[in-house]
Amino acid sequence: MTISHLEKEILQQPTVIRNFLTRQSTNIATISDQVRSKYKFVVIAARGTSDNAARYAQYLFGAHNRLQVALATPSLFTFYNTHPDLSDALVIGISQSGRSPDIISVIEAGRKCGSITLAITNDPASPLALSSDFIIPLGTGVEKAVAATKTYSTSLAAMAMFSSMLSGEKSYLKQIELLPQVMEETIEFAGRDLERVQRYRYINRCSVLGRGFNYATAFEIALKIKELTGVIAESYSSADFRHGPIATVSRGSPVIVVAPSGKLKQDISSLIHKLSTSGAELIVISDSSELLGYAKVRFQTPKGIPEWLTPIPYVIPGQLFALQLTREMGLPLDQPAGLTKITETY
């Protein structure tokens, strides 16, 4: 049996991030020095998986750097001939390929407005990288599977390091150093319940919930499930979910919950309790035995990870869930029907 690129790339993540942290430390420190204290606002342009990385940045920069992040609306730049004044914002483009014209056009508008622009991409020779003042190259090696995994977690690591260096908090940088090992343990633990994923062979829908820093994780896990299996996977913050979509969860509906210890544990815990009472079937990603106790399928994570860094290891059980479900359904792992690696949208 040949191992899929997808599986290889998921399992490579601890090593890829270990290398990234070592190699990019000086570059990111330099960029941080150029940007520090200049802005209160950040505008990020991204699509698909990279947009989920932007969602993480929105919470991280808000919580650790007091920066307000706006996700750009690229169609304003490409179709409407008019766009926001970006002159007081740091403008960031995130794109694995660096080739989506709409993302490039936001960066170009940022330059015209005189703001500092930063590209986070796996291809430092791409048009996105060439249009930007600064580049953080992800350096993951070519990502061969269409569904992005290692470029996602490395984009998050890039943002984590950038935010920490901007803040000047040495303790954050110390915490980041633990990531590769924590990711290795997460992969090891995830193996235990993976075979049980076969029970979802015939689902046609599921929901994925997360909040705060892990809002991004919920979106990214749902996107992997959709891309790979064609199953409708809806992602919500646990708060937005209560404002309407909770109506779609009937008895037996599978719900994946990203539930780390931290400031939101109480909130997530009460939602898990409510869902459990209403008969939903829960798949829980957590370091808490109490919360894992509600789950039919459980993905235990290592204890002691600071909440702000949990999105990087916590996405892995979700990636493995999507991989395993795709296998159980007998679908192609590296080249899902109807998708291409580089999507150029305007």
Add this chain to the structure above:
Amino acid sequence: MTISHLEKEILQQPTVIRNFLTRQSTNIATISDQVRSKYKFVVIAARGTSDNAARYAQYLFGAHNRLQVALATPSLFTFYNTHPDLSDALVIGISQSGRSPDIISVIEAGRKCGSITLAITNDPASPLALSSDFIIPLGTGVEKAVAATKTYSTSLAAMAMFSSMLSGEKSYLKQIELLPQVMEETIEFAGRDLERVQRYRYINRCSVLGRGFNYATAFEIALKIKELTGVIAESYSSADFRHGPIATVSRGSPVIVVAPSGKLKQDISSLIHKLSTSGAELIVISDSSELLGYAKVRFQTPKGIPEWLTPIPYVIPGQLFALQLTREMGLPLDQPAGLTKITETY
């Protein structure tokens, strides 16, 4: 047969908006004068339906006022004890009830940062309204159905008037005046194909696509379908859809497309063509006979509406679609299972 509150409130919308435009003109002009030229950034806090109104504002303020809009991340304010510096942003809270504590906490943080705060709410005596410097009361009368309809379209009208007065463009205000009549025509036209909605009696999923100004419309139509019927309805910008979720549309999948004439017509048209070729079943909301030609169920809209105002009439066929589908499924119209009118999240 007693008519449901939901149906009444959908049909009231032209009148409600006619009254709103007359009554709020002076108030909104005053607020605009206080805010004009002071900011480049706007931060909007909202949940559920109101969050979709915020999505409209993101495009409208960007295109007509060069303002960059960020959607707030309320959990930073309520759970993490730390939040972005809002001192250079206009801070807006949108909430039908004005009672969700997380939205109020963003407004309070805005005040502490010394920025101007604005509440858009149906209850001018609510805590949200009382915490804000300025209020735009929606004045729709009590909304009795749990699924919000008239407060949504009126929130959009509030934003349209505010943006137009901020810009000082008289032509925009002239265009707004046409809204009530255009909405009446939209309701009249929508009746024609409404009976055909019964063919979706047994769907368990659908997608809703829109882009640019109508990104909000796609989200809001999907939310109504989810709240009222429990059917999984996924909403995407047509660009994000191409970056992954298009994989979930197999032969026969129902896809609702919001497709007005305007700057994005070519883009939407090519997606409609692609979906049609792949065997998706299309429900199209459009003023273009060409695009309606691809549809199994068509909702024609009046011609000549400027694209930036289309979200206000175009949501109505979506509301009626959700209403009709709920009827065909024999589900309660005014009180969907598991939902309450006021959702208080932290």
